[in-house]
Amino acid sequence: RKEVEQDPGPFNVPEGATVAFNCTYSNSASQSFFWYRQDCRKEPKLLMSVYSSGNEDGRFTAQLNRASQYISLLIRDSKLSDSATYLCVVIPAGGTSYGKLTFGQGTILTVHP
């Protein structure tokens, strides 16, 4: 079983749609969770950290369910500019001074007019 699993998509949605991505992780001791977005031929950019209480940033809402080892990202009112690959990222627990990221395979989103 992969450490972090995502539905690779692709998701093709019209502008204005609401779309949700899911991600599961296998290490129950994982401590930090993120969503990154990556545009074609660009670097990954941090979209949101994901907190146990859930968090929202404008049209984006992230949720974490530790019991089910499940992370989600909801995008409301999709824009053309939201088209990208969305990477679910997990950091396992550990007393280190750095964070070793574990990436999902990424979910491709295309928003069309």
Place this chain on the structure above:
Amino acid sequence: DTEVTQTPKHLVMGMTNKKSLKCEQHMGHRAMYWYKQKAKKPPELMFVYSYEKLSINESVPSRFSPECPNSSLLNLHLHALQPEDSALYLCASSQRTSGGSYEQYFGPGTRLTVT
């Protein structure tokens, strides 16, 4: 400011060449990383430096040699590469946040082609 810079943006090198990739950050982060990314795949971790010391080497071939001259700079020295080493090489840096997380910021990458 969450900027990580990398040079060069593009690099074409022959299998007998020696070249270096450079990375710089001025955010005061004490952890820096090298990743390799192939098309349609997520980044793969290569090396981690923490407080200027090599903390992780993910069994990377010796033709890749990292160097951390100071807390702001990270280099990746390349020698006798193979065509399959062609990829996007990403540098990143991170610092532990007050919430105990490690938000990692990536540079724009160097697109390497080995001929």
